[in-house]
Amino acid sequence: MAADEPWLPCLHVKTRRGYELGHAIGKWFRGLIHSRFASDPALHSELLPFAATEDGEKLVAALTSANREQFPVYFEELRGTADGAEVPFIQVFLINMRKEIAPFLATPIKREKVGEADQCSTILLNTESLAVIAHNEDADVSLLNHAYLVHAEFEDGLSFVAYTYAGELPSCAFGFNSHGVVFTLNAVPLAPEEAVAGGICRNFISRDLLEASNHRDALKRVCLSNRSVGHNYNIMDTNEGKMMTVEAASKGRWSVKEIGAEPFFHANMHRCADRYSKLSRDDMLSLLGDTTDEPYPVYMQGPKLVTLCTAVFDLYVLSCTIFQGNPEKQVVYSTLPLTLPWS
Incomplete structure (x- = not known):
């Protein structure tokens, strides 16, 4: 990243859904997408070679058919991103489907390399005095400086803001829209035998969540019965004051918990742990910045996984605050109003 480039660039675009939105994103962030794809640890070594095998071709065809049929507009958005960025569509497709492909690779080492859990952590609290979702966005170190914000406005009046990994659909991380729906996402990987070949992809589901x-x-x-792999969704409704966490798995399985006065912590496993009797906003940031457990820190600093940023969504202030670096130090990069569209 050049010294004069923003740490988290943002594209604000008034457009139509589908190919036109994708093309605008791909064209604007062409350099970041090329850089991310060149540095991705699995795209060229695992995903593209697998896609060229007989089993890979069958899986890619099944994923293509299912996701294009259920979400044709978002599928065209992917095509637009590829064309706008001037990269082969197969590369964009594989990057977006990596977690759905990983369970079907030949060895555990290959599966871990492609589909290792991005260990995001989220704290949720909904009381009369404090209602907050605080989230660490964790990912492979190759994604450092390969993310951006997309602020899209459509002709029907809907708009959204989404933290987006370069070349992927908005958003596999966190976002919010003009209907007052806010979400953050955490990985909850299934055992390989639990994955459904040719099911609906997480990235298409989270893109749909922005609507x-x-x-x-x-x-x-x-809560789709035909999804391929599992995921966690932490959802806030700013209009109705509701907050919940959803763990969704393949084969029509999901669990929904409404959040109230008891602080709730969600990590990257199919379990919810470490409840606390009372937390302030500062306590949340301190917890998300914790590095005391060296093998499994909450705030990650490599060498494999890193915390890209921390986002705090405040129901009463109606703001999204993005922190750069360890959130315990409270270095604010940007504070975004949750009320859309922005004037």
Whole structure:
């Protein structure tokens, strides 16, 4: 990243859904997408070679058919991103489907290299005095400086803001829309035998979540019986004051918990742990910045996984605050209003 480039660049675009939105994103962030794809640890060594095998071709065809049929507009958005960035569509497709492909690779080493859990952590609290979702966005170290914000506005009045990994659909991380729906995402990987070949991809589901009209609609969009692999969705409805966490797995399995006055911590496993009797906003940031457990720190600093940023969504202030570096130090990069569209 050049010294004069922003740490987290943002594209604000008024456009139509589908190919036009994707093309605008791909063209604007062409350099970041090329850089990310060149440095990705698995794209060229594992994903592309697998896609060229007989088994890989069958899986790619099944994923293509299922996701294009269920989400044709978002599939065209991917095509637009590839064309705008001037990269082969197969590379964009594989990057977006990596977690759905990983369970079907030949060896555990290959599966771990492609689909290792991005160990995001989220704290949720919903009381009369403090209602916050605080989230660490963790990922492979290759994604450092390979993310951006997409602020899209559509002709029907919907708009959203989404933290987006270069070359992927908005958003596999966190976002919010003009209907007052806020979400953060955590990995909850399944055992390989639990994955459904040719199911619906996480990235398409979370892209669809950006269209949700309220928390009830959001639940319908994430609780799909035909998904390929599992994921966790932490959802806030700013209009109705609701907050919940959803763990969704393949084969029509999901669990929904409404968040109240008891602080709730979600890590990257199919379990919810480490409840605390009372937390302030500062306590949350301190917890998300904790590095005391060296093998499994909450705030990650490499060598494999890193915390890219921390985002705090405040229901009462109606803001999204993005912190750069360890959140315990409270270095604010940007504070975004949750009320859209922005004037």
